[in-house]
Amino acid sequence: MEKRYFTIGMAGHIDHGKTSLTKALTNIDTDRLKEEKERQISIELGFAPLYEDDEIQISVIDVPGHERFIRQMIAGVAGIDLVVLVVAADEGVMPQTREHLDILKFLGVKNGIVAITKTDRVDEDFIELVKDDILGELTGTVFEDAPFVLVDSLSKKGIDEIKELIIKKLKEQEMRDAKGAFRLPIDQVFTVKGQGTVVRGTVYEGTVEEGQVLKIMPRGLEVRARQIQVHHKQAQKAYAGQRAAINLSGVSKEDLERGDVLVSSEHFIVSRVIDVAITVVEELEHLIKQRMPIKLHIGTAEVMGRIVFFDRNEVKEENGEILCQLRLEEEILTKRGDRFILRRPSPTETIGGGWVIDPRGNKYRFGDETISELEKKKVGSPKERITAALLEAKSLPLTELIKRTALDEETLAEHLENEDDFVLYNGKEYTLKQLIDAIEEDIYDRLRDFHNQHSMKAGVNKAELIQTMQKRFPKALLEFVVENGITNEVFQRKGQFVSLATFMPHVPKSWAKRTENLLEEMKKDGLKVRYLKDYFTAAGIPANLEHDLRRFLEDQGFIMMLDEQYAYYGGVFNGAVEKLRSGTGAEFEVGDAKEILDLSRKYMIPFLERLDANGYTKRVENKRVWKN
Numbered sequence: 001m002e003k004r005y006f007t008i009g010m011a012g013h014i015d016h017g018k019t020s021l022t023k024a025l026t027n028i029d030t031d032r033l034k035e036e037k038e039r040q041i042s043i044e045l046g047f048a049p050l051y052e053d054d055e056i057q058i059s060v061i062d063v064p065g066h067e068r069f070i071r072q073m074i075a076g077v078a079g080i081d082l083v084v085l086v087v088a089a090d091e092g093v094m095p096q097t098r099e100h101l102d103i104l105k106f107l108g109v110k111n112g113i114v115a116i117t118k119t120d121r122v123d124e125d126f127i128e129l130v131k132d133d134i135l136g137e138l139t140g141t142v143f144e145d146a147p148f149v150l151v152d153s154l155s156k157k158g159i160d161e162i163k164e165l166i167i168k169k170l171k172e173q174e175m176r177d178a179k180g181a182f183r184l185p186i187d188q189v190f191t192v193k194g195q196g197t198v199v200r201g202t203v204y205e206g207t208v209e210e211g212q213v214l215k216i217m218p219r220g221l222e223v224r225a226r227q228i229q230v231h232h233k234q235a236q237k238a239y240a241g242q243r244a245a246i247n248l249s250g251v252s253k254e255d256l257e258r259g260d261v262l263v264s265s266e267h268f269i270v271s272r273v274i275d276v277a278i279t280v281v282e283e284l285e286h287l288i289k290q291r292m293p294i295k296l297h298i299g300t301a302e303v304m305g306r307i308v309f310f311d312r313n314e315v316k317e318e319n320g321e322i323l324c325q326l327r328l329e330e331e332i333l334t335k336r337g338d339r340f341i342l343r344r345p346s347p348t349e350t351i352g353g354g355w356v357i358d359p360r361g362n363k364y365r366f367g368d369e370t371i372s373e374l375e376k377k378k379v380g381s382p383k384e385r386i387t388a389a390l391l392e393a394k395s396l397p398l399t400e401l402i403k404r405t406a407l408d409e410e411t412l413a414e415h416l417e418n419e420d421d422f423v424l425y426n427g428k429e430y431t432l433k434q435l436i437d438a439i440e441e442d443i444y445d446r447l448r449d450f451h452n453q454h455s456m457k458a459g460v461n462k463a464e465l466i467q468t469m470q471k472r473f474p475k476a477l478l479e480f481v482v483e484n485g486i487t488n489e490v491f492q493r494k495g496q497f498v499s500l501a502t503f504m505p506h507v508p509k510s511w512a513k514r515t516e517n518l519l520e521e522m523k524k525d526g527l528k529v530r531y532l533k534d535y536f537t538a539a540g541i542p543a544n545l546e547h548d549l550r551r552f553l554e555d556q557g558f559i560m561m562l563d564e565q566y567a568y569y570g571g572v573f574n575g576a577v578e579k580l581r582s583g584t585g586a587e588f589e590v591g592d593a594k595e596i597l598d599l600s601r602k603y604m605i606p607f608l609e610r611l612d613a614n615g616y617t618k619r620v621e622n623k624r625v626w627k628n
Contacts, residue, residue, distance in 0.1 A: 003054070003055060003056070003057065003239075004055065004056050004057075004170075004175035004241065005056075005057045005059075005175060005203075005239045005240065005241035005242040006056065006057070006058050006059070006081040006082065006170045006173070006175060006241045007058070007059045007060070007061060007080050007081060007202050007241060007242070007243055008050065008058060008059070008060055008061070008080055008081060008082040008083065008084060008166060008170075009060075009061045009062075009080035009082075009083050009084070009109075010022055010060065010061065010062045010083075010084050010086055011083050011084070011085055011086065011100040011103075011104060012085055012086035012087060012096070012097055012100060013086075013087075013088070013091070013094035013095070013096040013097045013100075017086055017088055017117035017118055017153055018062050018086045019062050020117070020153035020154075021084070021086060021115060021117060021151060021153050022048055022060050022062045023153065024151075024153040024154075024156060024159045025048075025050055025060065025159060025162070025163055026048035026049060026050055026060060028048035028049075047059060047060065047061055047062075047200075047231075047243050048060045048062075048231075049231040050163070050166070051163065051166075051167055055171070056167070056170060056171055057242065058166065058167065058170060059231065059242065059243040061080060061202070061243070080109060080202070081109075081111065081170065081173060081175075081241060082109075082111040082112065082113070082166065082169060082170060082173070083104055083109050083111070083112045083113075084112070084113050084114075084115050084162070084166070085097070085100070085101070085104075085112055085113070085114050085115065085143065085146070086115050086117055087114065087115070087116055087117070087130065087134055088116075088117050088118045089116050089117065089118050089119045089121060089122045089126065089127055089130050089150075090118055090121045090122050090126075092129075092130045092133045092134070093133050093134055093136075093137050097137070098137065099350050101137065101138075101141065101143070102281050102350055102353070103341055103350060103353070104143075105141055105142065105353070106279065106339065106340070106341055106352065106353020106354065107339045107340075107341065107353065108339045108355070109142075110142045111169055111170075111173060112142070112143040112146040113146055113147055113149060113162065113165055113166065113169070114134055114138075114143070114146050114147070114148045114149070115149050115151050115158075115162055116130060116131070116134075116148060116149070116150050116151065117151055117152070117153060118152065119150045119151065119152050119157065119158075120152045120154070120155060120157075127150065131148060134148070147165060149161055149162040149165060175240060175241050181205070181206050181263065181264050181265035181268065181393070182203070182205070182206030182207055182208045182212075182214070182262075182263060182264035182265070183203070183204045183205050183206055183261060183262070183263050183264075183268065184199075184201045184202070184203050184204060184208070184244065184246070184261065184262040184263075185201050185202070185204060185259070185260075185261050185262075185299030185300040185301070186199045186200070186201045186256065186257075186258055186259065186260045186261065186262060186300060187200060187201045187202075187258050187300040188200040188201070188258065189253055189256045189257060189258065189260075190253065191253045192247070195226075195227070195247050196226075196247060196248070196249065196252075197247070197248050197251055197252055197253045197255075197256065198245050198246065198247050198248070199245070199246055199248060199256060199260075199262060200243070200244070200245045200246075201243075201244065201262070201300065202241075202242070202243055202244075203238055203239060203240050203241060203242050203243075203244055204240065204299070205240045206240060206264060207237055207238070207239050207240070208225055208228065208237065208238050208244070208246065208262075208264065209225070209228075209236065209237050210225055210226075210227060210228050210235075210236050210237070211224065211225060211226075212224070212225045212264065214248075214262055214263065214264055215262075215263050215264075216251065216255075216256060216260050216261070216262060217260065217261045217262075217263055217268060217270055217333040218260075218261075218270040218330075218331040218332060218333050219255070219256075219260060221250070221251055221255060222250060223248040223249065223250040223251045223262075224248065224249045224250055225246050225247070225248065226247045226248060226249045227246070227247035228244060228245070228246050228247075229244070229245040229246075229247075230242055230243065230244055230245075231243065232245075246262065248262075258300050258301075259299070259300050259301030259302060259303075260301075261299060261300075261301075261333045263333070268333050268334075268335060268392075269333070269334065269335060269359040269360060270331045270332070270333050271331065271332065271334065271359045271360055271361070272305075272327065272328045272329075272330065272331050272332070273325065273326070273327050273328070273360070273361035273362070273363075274325065274326050274328070274332075274334060274356050274357075274358065274359050274360075274361050275323075275324075275325050275356070275357040275358040275361040275374055275377060276323075276324060276325065276326055276340070276354050276355065276356055276357055277321040277322070277323055277354045277355055277357055277378055278321065278322050278324060278342060278352045278353065278354035279318075279320070279321055279322070279352055279353065279354055280315055280317070280318050280322070280351055280352035281350060281351060281352055282317075284315070284316060284317060284351060285347070285349055286344065286347070286349075287314045287315065287316055288307065288314060288315040288316075288344075288351055288352075289313065289314045290307075290308070290309050290312075290313040290314060291306045291307065291308060292306065292307055292344075293305070293306055293344075293345050294306065294307050294326070294342050294343070294344065294345070294351070295342070295343045295344070295345050296326055296328060296332075296340055296341075296342060297340060297341040297342075297343065298332060298334060298338060298339075298340040298341075298356075299332075299333075299334075299338070301332050303328050303329065303330050303332055304328070304329045304330075304345070305326050305327055305328035305329055306326070306327050307324060307325075307326060307342070308324060308325040308326070308327055309322070309324045309366075310323070310324065310325070310364060310365075310366050310367065310370040310371055310374070311323075311366075311367070311368065311370075311371045321354065321378075323357070323371055323374040323375065323378060325361050325364070326342075326361075327361075334356050334359045335356065335359055335392065336356055336357065336358065336359065336388060337355055337356060338355065338356045338359075339353065339354070339355050340353055340354060340355070340356070341353045342354070357374065357377050357378050358377050382405070382411055382412070382415050383415055383419060383421070385405040386401065386405055386412070386415055386416070386422065387421065387432065389401060389404040389405050390422070390430065390431060390432045390435070391432065391435075394431060394435060394472075394473050394474055394477060395429045395430065395431045395473075395474045395476065395477045396429065396430055396431075397428050397429055397430070398412065398413075398416075398428075398430070401416075401430060416430060420433060421433050421434070423436060425476075425477070425480040425484075426476055426480060429474075429476060429477070431477055435473075435477075436480075436481055436484070439469070439473060439477070439478065439481045440481050440484075440485055440490060442469070443465065443469075443481065443482065443485065443491070444485075444490065444491075444500065446460070446465065446468075447459065447460060447465075447491070447498065447499060447500050447503075448500060451499065451500060451503050454548070455505065455506050455507070455508050456505055456506070456507060456508070456548050456549060456551070456552035457497075457505065457548065457551075457552070458494050458495070458497040458499060458505055458555065459492075459493075459494065459497035459498050459499030459503070460497065460498055460499070461496055461497060461498075462482060462493070462496055462497070462498045463496070465482070465498060466478045466479065466482070482498060486498075489501045505552060505555070505556065507549065507552065511541065511545065511549070514539045514540050514541055515539070515541070515549065515553075517539050518535050518536065518538075518539035518541065519553075519558055519559075519569060521535055521538065521539070522535055522559065522567070522568070522569040522572075523569040523571065523572060525569075526572055527568065527572060527576055527597060527598075527599055527603060527607075528599075528603065529566055529567065529568060529569075529603075531565050531566065532550070532559075532561075532565060532566060532567045533546070533565075536549075536550075550567075554567075557570045558570050560573040560574075560610065561610070562603070562606035562607055562609075562610050563606045563609075563610075566603070566606055568607075573610075576597055576607070577611065577616060579596060579597065580593055580596055580597060581626065583596040584596070584626075586625065586626055587620070587623045587624060587625045587626070588623065588624055589622060589623055589624070590604060590605075590608065590622075593607075593608060593624075608624060611624070612624075615627060616628075
């Protein structure tokens with residue numbers, strides 16, 4: 001069974017015992033900063049390994065509970081698979097408990113456990129009241145059926161029980177997508193002496209390997225994963241669901257910040273205008289007004305922007321989703337389906353959250369027509385969802401398409417088989433016909449430009465051609481398009497070289513006459529030629545053209561190289577071979593050849609060695625034997 005990786009989060013009001021519970025579960029104090037120790041509150045995210053066996057690995061994030069550190073809290077829980085909602089028995093549900101619940105709901109965290117801490121401070125009757133209080137808050141949320149565990153971090157009461165429950169729940173849960181393109185929203189940047197810049201975060205999707213070339217988005221900086229650590233242990237790879245620290249080369253700490261995203265693919269979209277579906281909190285303190293400033297929390301990024309409505313000018317309360325747009329002051333990296341939180345900058349409060357319908361929003365008119373278009377985008381027909389998934393990934397197997405489109409196999413198969421827009425290649429991968437056409441056009445343009453610049457060369461080395469395009473498209477897809485183009489006579493192949501089907505290597509027009517003169521002179525000199533370089537010089541061929549022209553003339557059979565210095569005109573060489581063959585028997589000696597061709601040793605030995613090299617003859621002691 002493939003190993004699975006998960007990260008859980010501790011959420012709840014300040015001083016309700018999240019850090020103590022984390023320590024009781026992991027034996028690690030996640031409050032590592034001096035200020036955290038002095039003030040006895042969590043300011044930054046804390047991390048610890050919780051459990052590992054052959055089939056599962058679990059990490060813990062302890063998020064700050066204080067309202068001043070809500071950004072850190074959101075950054076921490078944005079990548080979690082299960083939440084432990086921590087409520088102190090002596091205080092019950094508090095304001096930050098409610099806000100954290102809202103945030104978890106908007107971020108789509110569905111798997112939860114309620115930990116009632118500090119149970120040693122109150123009697124059993126009071127604990128029942130606290131349970132009722134919590135149930136009242138959870139009713140109508142995804143956590144209303146979440147199990148309760150009574151714990152005391154000092155006496156270790158309930159610690160084994162909650163740990164076993166976490167493991168059980170996660171063993172029943174699907175892990176994040178480890179097969180897609182790698183994405184890690186950065187929540188910490190720091191330096192390690194002698195190592196350089198290190199970033200840390202939860203791997204949202206995909207896999208990263210040591211030595212892999214990556215990009216920091218939206219900055220577009222290229223970096224290399226010099227070293228990977230998972231919980232302070234070196235690892236060759238990090239997988240979706242894991243907490244990972246990655247030592248990067250090619251970038252300094254000052255170039256990065258929390259909110260940047262480390263990715264392996266250029267297919268992710270960077271945008272400042274996103275179409276979204278939002279839900280607002282149940283009890284808004286203030287109106288949400290048209291074009292009001294908002295603070296968007298997405299992944300680990302925090303970006304200022306404005307909210308734009310198309311069917312209203314304000315929101316006081318709303319039970320359903322509102323389709324609208326966020327216009328941001330800075331670019332973010334996002335994709336369809338990403339969850340986010342919206343907060344009011346002043347006075348600060350969480351006002352809602354939602355998910356990204358389209359990361360490439362346009363400018364729309366106010367009115368029902370726009371809402372109708374956004375509704376279509378939101379729902380997305382099966383064909384649109386398949387197309388969107390393939391546009392992003394370029395090529396996917398059926399199992400991956402099922403995950404990315406959320407369509408059942410039967411519906412998916414029906415559209416893949418009956419739509420001309422989708423192409424199955426290699427017997428297992430799907431792509432879009434429009435992508436095949438676009439890649440073929442790109443290759444066509446590259447080959448045309450190459451032929452214009454290098455008209456004497458047979459074409460482009462196929463392996464090099466594919467390598468230059470591999471950053472944008474999977475290698476297997478590029479191989480398919482090239483071979484498909486050859487089958488359809490758009491391209492042709494000669495050895496390892498690919499060219500346009502209509503292309504014939506030729507001497508550039510500006511040098512054609514001089515090349516004719518060069519060949520005429522070689523033909524006239526017969527078997528007693530000068531140095532080849534002398535012919536080039538006499539014909540006025542520039543030195544920088546000599547190599548390519550010589551290779552072309554040789555490939556096309558216009559000349560035959562004897563060695564590095566001498567060459568015969570092709571027809572002359574062929575005539576000499578026939579003359580020698582006619583004048584000898586099955587075998588001959590050097591003296592026989594000299595007499596028949598009237599050649600000095602200067603030409604004779606290279607000529608005979610060329611016959612051997614070309615497979616006409618074979619040397620046996622002092623004789624040559626004709627091979628055929």
